[in-house]
Amino acid sequence: MLDEAASFDEFVHQHQQALVRYAVLLSGARADAEDLVQEVLTRVYPRWAEVSGSAGSAYAYVRRAITNEYLSWRRRWSTRHIWPAGSELPEREHLDPLRDEHDERLWQLLRELPRQQRAAVVLRYYEDLDDTEIAGILGCRQTTVRAHVSRGLAALRSAIAMPERAWRNHE
Template sequence: MTPDEDASFREFARAKTVQLRRTAYLLCGDWHLAEDLVQTTLIKLYRVWSKAHRGGPVDNYSRRILVRCWFDEQRKPWRRKEKRDGQVPEVVDARVDPAAAGLSDHLVKALAELTPRQRATVVLRYCNDLPVAEVAAVLGCSEGTVKSQTARGLDALRAVVTGLDVQASATERSR
């Protein structure tokens, strides 16, 4: 890689890391895993940077790598066996605080209830504000699949949000 290509990659990484972290967090619901996913994404992108950036903007390509890394992470058998019932002791940092990133706890909890494909389409479509064609390109599927997965995901989100509202009102009544 030439020094100019290296500099352009560094500039891309500086400009897009926060956006990629936010997307990764919305996909997985865990800031630590989100950072790992972004790091893996940037490593994979760096390996092909000399070819990738010649073709124009690499935003969709980086999102595609990120989503595929997340899908791969979901398939790992040790991830299913891992029990996460405790909290990592640390000071809350504005970089890893969902509220500081403009994310509500309700949104993160609701997204966690979706299937991985539905979550990916909803996050890319509405949280990243991508058109259907770009989401299809990122996920490597047809536009019809994106539309159907998004519709199912939104229906599931509505059901989850309705359930959260019912639980919140029941909690308030019991006080």
């Protein structure tokens, strides 16, 4: 058991930042991303020997688990948590890893995509996966992956083509 714990700790140490960055792109907020990753790692730990010993990589397994958790998490999260609204509401949250990017508008538009489209676009262009790998993660067919990516990109292109003033009013 000690070796498993050391192996798990080593995995978390090596991959936690990348997993959180990936989850930020999915969830749109660093705090939510950290919660997603923590939730998944907590569930994976008891089965770490099985996960790390499987034919596929442990990173791919955990990334898929984060994707699945993200796709189902929003429904459960909204029913489990009550958000207090006092007189002082927090500022709009920004994507921490992407703060250096100049096009905040693009990241806002990405956050507005439906979850499946967003996950497919992030997996394609952030994780650089092909249709087969994305289909395995999302649990759908390759044609569905291509449709999600195509629709997501079309929505982004359409919104980007919208003049800045119209986009601001759209928010």
